[in-house]
Amino acid sequence: MTDLLGVEHLTVSFRRGIAAVDDVSLTVGRGETVGLVGESGSGKTTIGRAVLGLVAVTSGNIVFDGTEIGNVPASARGTLASRLQTVFQDPGSSLNPARTVGHSVVEPLAAAGTVSTASLRARARDLLRAVGLPAEAVLRYPHEFSGGQRQRIAIARALAASPDLVICDEPTSSLDLSTQAQMLNLLTDLRAGRGLSYLFISHDLSVVRHMAERIVVLYRGRVMEAGPAELVSTRPLHPYTQALRASAPVADVVAQRQNRAVRQGLINVSSSVRATGPDACPYAARCAFAAAVCAALRPRQVSVGSLQLACHRYDPVSGHPQQLDPTGMINSYTAAAAEGDREGHA
Numbered sequence: 177m178t179d180l181l182g183v184e185h186l187t188v189s190f191r192r193g194i195a196a197v198d199d200v201s202l203t204v205g206r207g208e209t210v211g212l213v214g215e216s217g218s219g220k221t222t223i224g225r226a227v228l229g230l231v232a233v234t235s236g237n238i239v240f241d242g243t244e245i246g247n248v249p250a251s252a253r254g255t256l257a258s259r260l261q262t263v264f265q266d267p268g269s270s271l272n273p274a275r276t277v278g279h280s281v282v283e284p285l286a287a288a289g290t291v292s293t294a295s296l297r298a299r300a301r302d303l304l305r306a307v308g309l310p311a312e313a314v315l316r317y318p319h320e321f322s323g324g325q326r327q328r329i330a331i332a333r334a335l336a337a338s339p340d341l342v343i344c345d346e347p348t349s350s351l352d353l354s355t356q357a358q359m360l361n362l363l364t365d366l367r368a369g370r371g372l373s374y375l376f377i378s379h380d381l382s383v384v385r386h387m388a389e390r391i392v393v394l395y396r397g398r399v400m401e402a403g404p405a406e407l408v409s410t411r412p413l414h415p416y417t418q419a420l421r422a423s424a425p426v427a428d429v430v431a432q433r434q435n436r437a438v439r440q441g442l443i444n445v446s447s448s449v450r451a452t453g454p455d456a457c458p459y460a461a462r463c464a465f466a467a468a469v470c471a472a473l474r475p476r477q478v479s480v481g482s483l484q485l486a487c488h489r490y491d492p493v494s495g496h497p498q499q500l501d502p503t504g505m506i507n508s509y510t511a512a513a514a515e516g517d518r519e520g521h522a
Contacts, residue, residue, distance in 0.1 A: 179203040180373050186236035188222050196222045198397040209374040211384030214394035220377045224343045229253055258337035265346035267326035271318040277329055278314025284337045303332040324355035345377045360386055382424050385409035393417045396458040403483035414487050415442050415463050467497050
């Protein structure tokens with residue numbers, strides 16, 4: 177079966193030709209969740225906006241259900257727009273405070289003009305119940321709800337047109353931990369019950385781990401590491417992904433101190449290696465393992481087990497002085513994965 181979404185060598189450039197997204201490729205299968213992870217400015221939101229037709233594609237292709245949509249603006253997508261929906265980070269800014277919740281939820285259907293007024297009201301009640309809110313909420317206004325409840329309303333509106341793909345752009349980052357967990361469980365249940373696919377965007381590796389089958393890690397518009405979610409989030413190989421993992425807050429003070437030490441060992445803020453041009457590794461200036469080749473050449477995508485890495489240390493022909501043996505890495509990586517599977521079934 178073909179993938180629902182295919183992003184092929186996507187580049188999006190803004191002012192002065194600076195690429196916010198630089199030659200990114202990824203796929204989302206039917207019924208699958210793929211996570212996009214990275215710091216602010218990594219390009220993850222720009223990828224989502226490009227898929228939605230909200231930013232122009234400089235080069236590359238975006239294929240949705242077999243149709244090229246990369247150069248089709250949102251205003252010209254017609255019925256295709258109903259199959260692609262989004263849930264934003266801040267539901268308060270995406271809901272009209274002067275409109276009732278019921279009106280906001282079915283606004284996409286009302287705009288299409290294909291559903292009667294009575295059917296719209298019934299549809300709004302059904303959607304609100306589907307996201308865990310009472311049907312009578314249709315008559316209330318957004319300010320009467322908590323942040324978590326408003327996000328449920330935003331999810332209900334995204335579901336109104338029965339989409340195939342939902343782009344979730346930091347949908348839980350403004351919520352407290354308990355509400356965040358409820359929202360992730362809701363999204364998981366809706367995906368299973370409705371056959372949805374998600375492109376899940378977040379800066380938090382641990383959040384994406386619980387949502388996605390696969391994770392793509394971005395840094396300055398480029399893919400650093402990609403692979404199965406469990407492996408990328410718990411046993412990453414790229415120094416940047418390892419630093420992201422070590423940056424995640426944990427409740428245990430000792431573990432937090434250990435993570436801080438790990439992160440400090442991965443990041444070299446005083447590195448003499450500087451990227452000298454667009455073909456350099458963008459992470460070279462921060463990487464504790466950077467060498468001259470990192471500042472001169474763009475890393476190739478190489479495979480280590482089921483991971484894809486853009487790192488000279490894993491490329492046997494790069495000439496990096498701290499070369500890692502890919503064969504040995506694959507063997508140790510596979511053994512670690514097998515051990516993790518045994519622990520998970522114990």
